[in-house]
Amino acid sequence: MASAAAAIDQAAPPKPVEESLWWDSFVTLFEELDAAPLSSDLPNRLVEKLKNNHAWFLSSVSGFRPPSQVSKAALDSPQISIGSHRLSVKPELKEVALRVGSCLCLDEVQSYILVDRSSVLDKSVADFDGQEFLHLIVLQYFLERQCLLKCIRRIFMHALYITNGSHSSDVIRGEALRLIHDGLDKKLLTISQDLLSFVSLDKKEVDFITLWVEETLIEDNLILDILFLCYYDSFCTCGSEQWKTLCLLFKELLSGSDNIGKLAASVEAKNSLSHAVAQLLLILIETLDLENLLRMVHDEVPFRQGNIVFSLSEIQEIDGVVSSFSTLGLVEAGPLILAWATFLCLLLSLPKSKDYNLLPEIDHIAHVRQAFELGPFNYVLEILHMDSLRDLDGPVSGFLSILRTFISAFIASYEVNHQIEDNNQFLVLDSLCLIYHGEESLSTQFWDRESFVDGPIRSLLYMLESEFPFRTVKLLRLLSALSEGKWSAECVYNFLSKISGVTSLFEIPHGSHVNVHDTVVTQHQLYVLGIEGLYIPIGSRGSVLRIVDSNLALVRWEYKCSGVILLLLRVAQSSFSVNNEETCLALNLFCRMMSFNMAVTSALLNIERLFPAQVDQIGGVVNKNTSVLWLLSGGFARMLLADCVETGEDFSLTTSGMLDPL
Structure with missing residues (x-):
């Protein structure tokens, strides 16, 4: 009789449910995507898979539905049909699926699909009702969700990197644009809000709260990755409503008012939360489009003729939202407030800005004061030191580029270059060194005179150069960071070679009165501090x-x-003590230039021939000191080159090796 009943059940038509409940494993799909290099075309088979999953990509993790009475009832049937797919409902798996659905707040049919696949993945499971199997299913569920998000991120990454105009690249970019056209960015923003405010696990059912928090924060960071790519590569613009929503989400994360922030107790969860805060901040700064404003100021384009995404009334509304951050007293809010102040200052710098009565009513200087009470560049440095930023699968150079543009816009707006002793200038310099170091594309862009974005930072470099050789540490640090790559190394060498002038202290004659920018004339030889035996001649201006x-x-x-010669002299005459920061920085700079560019190496090896008059003059002034002559004859370069080749490191020279001429 039992076999007859089973036969009748098998003969009965399957219970149909919504086709959209089915998904092919996103874990498998992402493995295929991840194996394809970003710079290469995707196989046609894989491209078709991406196109077929458009609906799932658009829904993202919201495609995993909440529990449904219809789905629950469908599991009472011996078979269910999900579009072209059929599943036999096994009683022992059905009960597990119902339990999983309750725990994960997941549709019962989707829970059954998950349970069925998990049982196939691990055939050694003997107890389907045990905690071990339940834990496996929960992990598999989060893995599917995260791989779905990684697939979406990978689509935008491929669209960003592949620009060869092939059929595959056109299809990938077309899919990315189609997702944006259908509202992916807005849906992801809503999902992010829901993730951070909704606790889906029932603690009475299973003690997976810590796991849920960690996995949910991973998902939120993946969503922010996708949003960043959408905005950074100009797939879409961020309107005022979206910007305010992002801003409020940022505020909730900072204040800890969201549920997940209260539950983030493990080290992993706290790190993910910190990364989410940093990601949101970078997205908010990027979507202010400071680069466009710098261009408008540079080209003297009025507000009405520029491509500014916010209207004047929207700017006033956003100003109210940003102003509310000052009451939080949290350092993470500092850069956002300062970026907004910079945005306003650049707007006021545009031609005919006085014609817009609304702008003068907004006090951007008050925002600057509020920002610096929070130490904005301390948090910028914290972001730059985050391991999660450097280890990210996404475009790290994009994050660094945003911070570069932000700092450049800030310098342009508030004349940081003139605040020589301001502690914030040290923090700005530290940030710039971390941004440019190791980033050849950013260094190359810096030395391109046509790059208006880097213009304010170049003015900072010229200001540091104006005090050479009186002060050198900050100059050397920035030049080292800007020497990344063959062309950049050559630019740094040329920059040093073309320095025209020497800076030193000057004792004002008794009874005289001088001001900044005044011209003075020496009445006697003037000793140059830090370079023994070098003097400014009488009558110099x-x-x-x-x-x-x-x-x-x-x-x-x-x-x-x-x-170059002055720097070599400083190195030759230094004590080479462990604490001699200037010497270490100079040696590191020379080694970096030589390791990146053989032409620079050749120039240093032949320094006497390139600057014969200066070498001869200085050689006489310093009384033919053997260490000095050794450096100026190329001995230093030969030793440094040999050391770089042997060790492959930036700087590992010994003290004795430097002091003894070869």
Whole structure:
């Protein structure tokens, strides 16, 4: 009789349910996508799979539905049909599926699909009702969700990297644009809000709260990855409503008012939460489009003629949202407030800005004060030191580019270059060194004179150069960061070679009165601090850079001498102690230039021939000191080259090796 009943059940038509409940494993799909290089075309078979999953990509993790009475009832049938797919409902798996659906707040049919696949993945499971099997299913569920998000991210990554115009690249970019056209960015933003505010696990049923928090934060970071790519590669623009939503989400994360923030207790969860905060901040800064504003200021384009995404009334609304951050007192809010102040300042710098009565009503200076009370660049440095930023699968250079543009816009807006002793300038410099170091594309862009974005940062470099060789540490640090790659290394060498002038302290004659930018003339030979035996000749003219005190000024003298030679002299005469930061930085800079560019190596090996008059003049001034002559004759370059080749490291020279001429 039992076999007859089973036969009748098998003969009965399957219970149909919504076709959209079915999904082919996203774990498998992502493995195929991940194996394909970003710079290469995807196989046609894989492209078709991506096109067929458009609906799932658009729904993202919301395609995993909440429990449904219809789905629950469908599991009472011996078979169910999901579009062209059929599943036999096994009683022992059905009960597990119902339990999983309750735990994960997941549709019962989708829970059954998950349970059925998990039982196939691990055939050694003997107890389907046990906690071990339940734990396996939960992990598999989160893996499917995260691989779905990774597939979407990979689509946008491929669209970003493949620009060869092939059929495959056109299809991938077309799929990315189609997703945006259908509203993916807005849906992801809503999903992100839901993820951070909704606790789906029943703690009474299974003690997986810690796991759920960790996995949910991973999902949220993946969503933010996708949103970043959407905005950064201009697949879509971020309107005022979306920007305010992102801003409020950022505020909730900072204040801990969302549910998941309260539950993030493990180290992994806290790290993911910190990364999400940093990601949101970078997205908010990017979508202000400071680069476009810098271009408009550079090209003198009025507000009405520029491509600014916010209207004047929307700017006023956003200003109210940003102003609310000042009450939080959290350092993470500092860069956002400062970026908004910079945005407003650049707007006011546009031609005919006074014609727009609304803008003067917004006090951007007040925002600057609020931002610096929170130490904005301390948090920028914290972001740059995050391992999660460097280890990210996405475009790390994109994040660094955003921070570069933000700092450049800030410098342009608030004349940081003139605040020589301001502690914030040190923090800005530290940030720039971390941004450019190791990023050849950003370094190359910096040395391109047509790059208006880097213009304010170049002015900072020129300001540091104006104090050479009186101060060198900050200059050397920035130049080292900017020497990444063959062309950049050559640019750094040329920059040093073409330095025209020497800066030193100048004692103001008794009874005289001088101001900044005044021209002064030496009445006697002037000793150059830090370079023994080098003097500014009598009658030399110089420009006052800064008044140090009532009888002392810092002056830039008209004295022709290559910065390369002056730097070599400083190295030759230094004590080479472990704590000599300047010497270590100089050696590191020389080694980086030589390791990136053999032409620079050749120039240093032949320094006497390139600057014969200067080498001869300085050689006489310093009384033919053997260490100095050794450096100026190329001995230093030969030793440094040998050391770089042997060790493959930036700097591993010994003290004795430097002091003894070869």
